[in-house]
Amino acid sequence: MLLEFIQQVFAAAAPLAVTVGVIIALLQLRNQNRLRQIDTVMRLFSSFGQESFLHHYRRVTTWKYDTYKAFQKEAGEEDHMSLMVVSVFFENMGLLYKRKLAPLELLDDLLSGPIISSWEKVQPLWIGLRAQYGQAQWAEWFELLNDAIVDRLAQLEGKRPPG
Numbered sequence: 001m002l003l004e005f006i007q008q009v010f011a012a013a014a015p016l017a018v019t020v021g022v023i024i025a026l027l028q029l030r031n032q033n034r035l036r037q038i039d040t041v042m043r044l045f046s047s048f049g050q051e052s053f054l055h056h057y058r059r060v061t062t063w064k065y066d067t068y069k070a071f072q073k074e075a076g077e078e079d080h081m082s083l084m085v086v087s088v089f090f091e092n093m094g095l096l097y098k099r100k101l102a103p104l105e106l107l108d109d110l111l112s113g114p115i116i117s118s119w120e121k122v123q124p125l126w127i128g129l130r131a132q133y134g135q136a137q138w139a140e141w142f143e144l145l146n147d148a149i150v151d152r153l154a155q156l157e158g159k160r161p162p163g
């Protein structure tokens with residue numbers, strides 16, 4: 001009698017154990033995906049602190065070019081290189097965001113200031129380059145990321161209590 005009772009308990013507990021196991025596995029997979037996203041962003045972000053990148057970033061953020069015409073007229077090879085190095089970095093971050101491989105909150109925490117300050121400097125250049133070469137998609141993910149960060153910051157400012 002006791003043996004039958006134990007068998008019935010185990011028979012009833014088996015589906016419950018499988019269900020609990022599946023739930024735990026799903027939670028671990030979800031967490032693993034989140035960790036992989038953070039790892040991808042952090043690996044790309046590590047180049048942001050490298051001296052070579054910082055050189056280009058500083059050049060871009062201190063430019064005096066207010067228009068594409070001024071850039072065309074006065075920019076040298078090093079300016080073109082800096083435009084590409086900085087834009088490609090943020091384009092990659094924007095693509096990760098667009099593909100939902102990088103959460104906007106993480107990108108905001110890491111790069112909101114650099115994204116906004118860089119885009120302010122390069123936007124007129126990319127608008128001019130897009131028009132000149134008929135390539136509307138150039139730097140599109142950089143622009144998308146900038147717009148998303150600006151919108152997020154505006155929303156956060158709107159939710160902040162007066163103080």
